[in-house]
Amino acid sequence: MTLFNLFGKKTFAHGIHPEEYKANTKEKATRRLPFAPEIIVPLAQSIGKPAKSIVFKGQQVTRGEVIAEADGFMSVPIHSPVTGQVKSIDIVMTATGEKTPAITITTSLSSGQLILESDIQQDYLRLSRAELIQAVKNTGIVGLGGAAFPTHVKMTVPNDRDIHTILVNGCECEPFLTTDHRVMLENIEQLLLGIRIAMKCVDAPKAIIGIEDNKLDVLAAIQPHLPDDGSISIEAIETKYPQGAEKMLAYSLLGIEIPSGGLPSEVGLAIFNVATLAEIGALLPSGHGLVDRIITITGDTVEKSGNYLTPIGTPIRYLLEYAGVNAQEIELILGGPMMGMPIQSLDVPITKATGGLLVLDKHATEQDDISPCIKCTQCLQACPILLNPAELGQLAAKRRYDIMEEDFHLNDCFECGACSYVCPSNIPLVQYFRIAKTLNRERHLQDG
Amino acid sequence: MAKPSLKIDLRTSPYIRKAPSVPQIMRNVVYALLPIAAYAVYQFGISALALMCTTILACIATESLFSHLANKKNTIADFSAVVTGLLLGMTLPAGFPLWMGAVAGFTAIAMGKTLFGGLGFNVFNPALVGRAFIQAAFPVSITTWTPALATDRFIEFIPSTLALPFMKPLATAEWSTQVAIDGFTGATPLSLMKFQGIITDSYDLFLGSIAGSTGETSSLLILICGAYLVARKMLDWRIPAAVLFGAAVTSEFFYLIDPSHYPSPAFMLCSGGLMFAAVFMASDMVASPVTPLGIFVFGCLVGFLTIIIRLFGGLTEAVMYAILFANAATPIIESYTQPRIYGARKKVQEKS
Numbered sequence: 001m002t003l004f005n006l007f008g009k010k011t012f013a014h015g016i017h018p019e020e021y022k023a024n025t026k027e028k029a030t031r032r033l034p035f036a037p038e039i040i041v042p043l044a045q046s047i048g049k050p051a052k053s054i055v056f057k058g059q060q061v062t063r064g065e066v067i068a069e070a071d072g073f074m075s076v077p078i079h080s081p082v083t084g085q086v087k088s089i090d091i092v093m094t095a096t097g098e099k100t101p102a103i104t105i106t107t108s109l110s111s112g113q114l115i116l117e118s119d120i121q122q123d124y125l126r127l128s129r130a131e132l133i134q135a136v137k138n139t140g141i142v143g144l145g146g147a148a149f150p151t152h153v154k155m156t157v158p159n160d161r162d163i164h165t166i167l168v169n170g171c172e173c174e175p176f177l178t179t180d181h182r183v184m185l186e187n188i189e190q191l192l193l194g195i196r197i198a199m200k201c202v203d204a205p206k207a208i209i210g211i212e213d214n215k216l217d218v219l220a221a222i223q224p225h226l227p228d229d230g231s232i233s234i235e236a237i238e239t240k241y242p243q244g245a246e247k248m249l250a251y252s253l254l255g256i257e258i259p260s261g262g263l264p265s266e267v268g269l270a271i272f273n274v275a276t277l278a279e280i281g282a283l284l285p286s287g288h289g290l291v292d293r294i295i296t297i298t299g300d301t302v303e304k305s306g307n308y309l310t311p312i313g314t315p316i317r318y319l320l321e322y323a324g325v326n327a328q329e330i331e332l333i334l335g336g337p338m339m340g341m342p343i344q345s346l347d348v349p350i351t352k353a354t355g356g357l358l359v360l361d362k363h364a365t366e367q368d369d370i371s372p373c374i375k376c377t378q379c380l381q382a383c384p385i386l387l388n389p390a391e392l393g394q395l396a397a398k399r400r401y402d403i404m405e406e407d408f409h410l411n412d413c414f415e416c417g418a419c420s421y422v423c424p425s426n427i428p429l430v431q432y433f434r435i436a437k438t439l440n441r442e443r444h445l446q447d448g
Numbered sequence: 449m450a451k452p453s454l455k456i457d458l459r460t461s462p463y464i465r466k467a468p469s470v471p472q473i474m475r476n477v478v479y480a481l482l483p484i485a486a487y488a489v490y491q492f493g494i495s496a497l498a499l500m501c502t503t504i505l506a507c508i509a510t511e512s513l514f515s516h517l518a519n520k521k522n523t524i525a526d527f528s529a530v531v532t533g534l535l536l537g538m539t540l541p542a543g544f545p546l547w548m549g550a551v552a553g554f555t556a557i558a559m560g561k562t563l564f565g566g567l568g569f570n571v572f573n574p575a576l577v578g579r580a581f582i583q584a585a586f587p588v589s590i591t592t593w594t595p596a597l598a599t600d601r602f603i604e605f606i607p608s609t610l611a612l613p614f615m616k617p618l619a620t621a622e623w624s625t626q627v628a629i630d631g632f633t634g635a636t637p638l639s640l641m642k643f644q645g646i647i648t649d650s651y652d653l654f655l656g657s658i659a660g661s662t663g664e665t666s667s668l669l670i671l672i673c674g675a676y677l678v679a680r681k682m683l684d685w686r687i688p689a690a691v692l693f694g695a696a697v698t699s700e701f702f703y704l705i706d707p708s709h710y711p712s713p714a715f716m717l718c719s720g721g722l723m724f725a726a727v728f729m730a731s732d733m734v735a736s737p738v739t740p741l742g743i744f745v746f747g748c749l750v751g752f753l754t755i756i757i758r759l760f761g762g763l764t765e766a767v768m769y770a771i772l773f774a775n776a777a778t779p780i781i782e783s784y785t786q787p788r789i790y791g792a793r794k795k796v797q798e799k800s
Contacts, residue, residue, distance in 0.1 A: 013790075018464060175464065247790060260791040331463065338462040360463055371470045371526065372568030376733045377684060378467065380740070385790045390738045391782070409789050417462030424467045425568075431460045 009213065011238035012248040015384050016418045018175050018241055018338070020214065025298050026178040028306040030186060033295075033322060035107050039082050039313040040349035041067065042094055042102040046142040047149045048074035053103055059086045060108075064116035064291055067103055076140045076150050078103075079289030081311035083111040095316070095334050095348045096341055102349070105313070120287030124197045132201050139283040140290045140352075145169060145180075145244070145273030146335055148353035151280070154272070155201040157265050164268040166198055166207040167253060168277060171237070171244035173212060174336025177356045179294040180274050182307045184211070184218040187278045188225050194281030195232055202270045209234040209274070210253050212243055241338060242416040246271045248384055260412050275355075295319075295350060299359030301327040310350060316357065317346040325359055333358040338417040371425040379419035379429065385412050389419035389429050396432035401439050410436055470567075473682045474527030480673040480683075481534050481728065487669055492542030492594070493601025495609040502546045503578075504533030506553025514562040528567045532556055535575040535728060539661050539721065539768070540582075543594040543606035547613040548586050555581040572775045573732040576768050583768070593661075638719050638758065664721030674727035683731055686740075690747020691726035692717055697748075698755040710759065722754060725767040735775040742778075742785035749781075750774045 044050035051068035061067055061080040068078040084107040092102040107113075122135055137152035157163055168191075172180040184191065195207050211218050213236040222234050237243060237252045246264060249271065250256045256267050264271050279290060293312060298305040303324030310319070316332070333340040334354050350357070379389035387409055395404045404410040410433060419429045468476075488496045511529040515522045523529075536556050540549060556578025564570045583590050594606050664670075677683035695716055702710040717723065730736065730750050737746050750770045757766030 018466065251790070257791040259793050260789065261793075262791070331459065333461075333463055337464045340461055340463070342459060342461075358463075372566065374470055374473075374568050374733050375736070375738050376473070377738045377743070378681075380738055380787070386787045387789055388739060388786060391786075408786070409792075412789055412791070415461075420462050421465050422467045423465070424470050424473055426465075426467075426469070428460070430462065434460070 009238040010235065010252050011240055012243070012251045012384055014382055014386065014418075015240040015242065015248070016382050016421055017239075018421065020239075021176045021298070021337075022178050022181070022214070024305050025176075025296050025307055026181050028178075028182075030182050030294055030307045030309055033308040033310045033314065033319070035082050035113055035311055036314045036318040037107050037109075038087070038315065039084070039105045039107060039311060040092055040102050040315060041078060041081065041105065041313040042092065042100050042349065042351060043068055043078065044100045045078065045148060045312075045351040045353065046076055047147065048072075048076075048153070050100065051075060051078045053089055053101070055086050055089070055103060057086055057088060060084075061086060061105060062116040063111075063113050064118070064289055066289065070137065074150060074153060076137060076142055076152070077289065079140055079291050080105060081291045081313050082107045083113055084108040093345055093348055094351070095343050095345075095354075097344045115288060115291065118287035122285055122287055124193075124200060124284065129201060129203065132197065135284055135287075136197070136201065136280060139280065139288065141276060141279055141283070142352050143273055144275040144279065144293060144352065144355070146339070146353055146355055148351070151272070151276055154270065155198065157202050157270070161265045162268055163202040163204040163265060163270050164206065165254065165270075166195065166202065166204045167246075167249055167264075167269055167271040168195055168207055168209040168274055169244055169246070169249055169271055170209055170211040170215070170218065170274040171249060172215075173239075173241045173244040174338055174340075174356075175241075176298050176358050177296045177336050178298075179296050179307055179355055181215055181218065183275050183278050183294060184209075184215070185221055187282065188222055190281035191222075191274060191278040192225060192232065192281070193285070194277030194279070197280055197284060198270070198272055198277055199231070204270060205231065207232045208253055210249050211236055212239040213237065214239040241418065242384055245384065245414060245416060247414075260409070290352060293350075293352060293354070295354060296356040297323045297359075298356065299325075299330075300361055301325055301330065302359050312352055313349045315347055315349055316343060319350070319357055320346065320359070323357075327359070327361055329361075331360040333360065338421070339415065370427055373425055373427060376424060378422040378424065382418040382422045384416060384418065385409070385414070387413055392436075393419075393427050393429045393432055396429075396436050401436040401443075404433075404436050405440050410440070413437075468680075468682065470528075471526045474531050476677060476680055476682050477531050477728075478527060478534060480677045481531075481538070483673055484538065484666070484669055484724075485534065487666055488538065488542070491596040491601075492606075493598065493604070495594075495601075495606040496542045498546060498605070498609060499540060499542065499544055499549050500534060500537035502549040503537035503540070503553040503556075504530055506550040507533030507536070507557050510554045510557035511562070514558065518562075520566075523566060526567060528561075529557060532561070532574045532578075536578050538664065538724065539575065539579050539729075541590065541593045541661055543592060543608040544589055545586075545608055545611035547611065548582055548589060551585070552578040552582045554578075568734055570734055571778075572772055573729055573735050576729060576772050576775075579768055580772060661721055664724040667718045667723040670723045670727050683727075684733070684736075684743065686743045687731040687736055687747050688726040690744045691722075691730050691751045691754075694748035694751020695722060695726075695755050696751070698752045702755070702759060716755060716758070722767050725754075725771060726750070729767075730771050730774070732775075735778060737778050737782045737785065739782055739785040739787055741787070742781045745781050745785060746774050746778065749777065 049071045052071045053068045055067045063083045065080045066077050067080045070077045084105045087104045087106045089103050091099050133152050133155050141151045143149040170180050170184050226232050247258045250258050258264050292309050294307055295310045296307050332343040392404050392408050413433050415430050417430050507529040508524050511524050556574045560574030560577030561570045678685045696713045699713040699716040703712050737743055753770035754767045
């Protein structure tokens with residue numbers, strides 16, 4: 001299989017080439033979004049346990065102040081994104097339709113929204129590994145690529161595993177999104193500092209920044225800043241979806257396969273998103289917390305599309321009003337068009353995991369009816385994990401979810417959507433697989 | 449401005465898609481078959497045209513009828529019945545009686561397709577089911593070939609074409625000798641090879657100036673039309689390639705043993721509709737495997753069986769049965785050729 005890498009560009013097997021739709025926003029420098037009059041900060045913004053609120057109703061909070069602290073190892077603290085007054089601590093709706101507790105803050109209009117000055121000055125070189133990982137946790141950072149996995153947990157490598165390389169994921173293979181692209185152009189110093197911090201945390205001698213070859217301007221911009229000892233390098237790999245998936249990136253850059261059901265650390269890798277490391281580089285030295293993130297707001301009907309530095313907790317209605325949408329019927333997606341989540345209400349906040357807000361014209365996305373599978377094998381030729389989506393789809397239609405898992409590797413599917421993208425019969429394969437996984441999980445819970 | 453009246457549509461990812469629809473694929477298969485059909489009409493005249501029209505109409509009518517009986521949406525708009533009808537018509541001799549062609553079309557759709565649940569669920573290639581049925585029902589008519597390029601072929605039907613239903617068609621032997629140019633007998637290259645030991649020149653086979661079923665005579669034209677579909681990504685090139693590979697290897701094996709007794713691979717590949725079957729019949733997506741290794745095994749099996757049946761069986765037109773057999777073997781081929789997934793662990797592999 002490594003033959004793929006011997007000829008031409010570095011890449012992985014299969015995958016698809018969707019249209020990029022990035023031209024609209026990739027040249028636009030990141031701008032700050034104004035502060036919304038009301039900010040909703042859910043306590044559960046990452047994988048793991050929700051944070052515990054430490055504020056009370058009516059309390060004055062300052063931007064950057066800790067308002068909820070980590071509850072155990074698999075949890076991160078949350079900092080106030082704005083200066084203002086706590087309006088309520090209540091159950092709110094989130095983008096996924098779930099209801100979770102959240103702190104709602106009324107933004108103080110008279111405040112200049114300066115970040116609370118921290119008196120901690122941290123030099124990562126002087127800190128021990130354990131102290132450094134604790135410092136990472138204190139920034140409240142989670143994987144900003146979309147998974148929202150607490151970064152300090154990823155950095156805590158088991159003792160029996162030796163990390164030889166850090167992969168810095170700058171592929172941004174989802175169409176429409178350009179935040180990582182802008183981060184790599186605008187925050188190079190912070191990114192490199194973040195990479196060095198991560199290298200120390202996991203004790204890795206080497207780091208490779210992987211980008212798709214549609215972002216060669218990044219390559220040119222970063223190369224002069226790289227250290228002479230070659231410990232950090234940058235490589236352009238083929239522009240192909242889903243190049244930014246961990247498993248694909250590891251294979252494209254190094255020819256290493258991450259074992260089924262395993263973590264990258266099993267094969268000596270630690271993989272971080274560029275935006276995550278750039279934030280660590282920006283926040284950690286001064287002891288600050290994560291209060292903003294960059295979001296791409298884009299779509300054909302968006303008047304002011306672009307990349308916005310947005311306070312976490314900004315309601316989507318505010319974002320849309322600011323950017324301006326010129327349509328009657330739209331489809332709203334948090335994240336990219338291949339793996340993003342549909343939004344059920346405008347009054348939900350963006351969270352640490354939100355990378356983009358995509359406004360699609362409804363008529364552009366309308367679909368035909370589903371027809372039967374004609375076994376054209378397009379999905380088999382698209383699946384980056386080399387699964388058999390055609391067979392899985394047929395089994396799903398028969399509700400044989402157990403066989404899907406046991407014999408057809410259902411749990412290796414990471415729902416990239418390539419199979420649904422190429423299906424001439426319009427079969428919502430990924431949706432079937434999600435349902436199957438959920439029902440399997442429930443069944444396993446019942447079985448104990 | 450996000451107006452209060454703004455309507456939001458909810459779906460799940462992915463939100464963008466880019467794929468030709470099933471009707472588009474089927475339509476393109478029809479387009480690809482049209483030049484071959486036109487060449488057939490040029491060779492065999494209005495009889496071939498009438499025959500292909502009959503099979504297509506029979507297929508469409510049958511599909512409509514069964515959709516109606518099953519209280520389902522009429523599925524003729526997906527063009528798959530047209531493809532079946534056209535393919536079926538092309539595998540029949542030009543002088544095949546029209547009423548028998550209609551029976552073949554009915555059988556193809558009724559027994560080959562709707563019985564299994566319609567498009568996507570058929571175990572066998574429907575066109576070949578129809579042909580297999582009439583091969584058993586009308587063994588004489590389906591092996592009565594008339595010469596190509598007959599004089600007056602554009603104004604006069606071949607006598608057997610207009611036979612009345614359930615009547616024995618007129619014999620064509622006498623007519624054939626009258627119209628044929630330079631003593632053309634109308635025997636196909638395969639029957640010449642099998643029964644008279646005459647090997648037709650492979651070059652003639654390749655270009656198509658020979659007798660045979662309507663659509664199968666010009667290998668060159670078939671390859672060009674197949675290439676069009678491959679370029680549009682509507683035909684999986686791996687199946688025809690594997691079929692031809694399987695047939696070439698098998699016939700080469702026998703040719704090496706005894707060149708005087710067994711025909712050369714080039715003759716085998718270009719004769720008897722193997723090319724047509726490899727490109728347009730074996731590659732029927734629904735009835736062939738989906739796994740990469742399975743596709744190769746399937747194709748080789750078709751090629752291998754074709755040669756074996758031709759050389760050692762009682763029939764000359766072997767490829768039809770080879771494909772039907774391989775269609776039947778598809779599920780078992782698939783179950784043994786599931787792809788190795790990314791990051792598969794040793795233990796998992798042993799288990800499955």
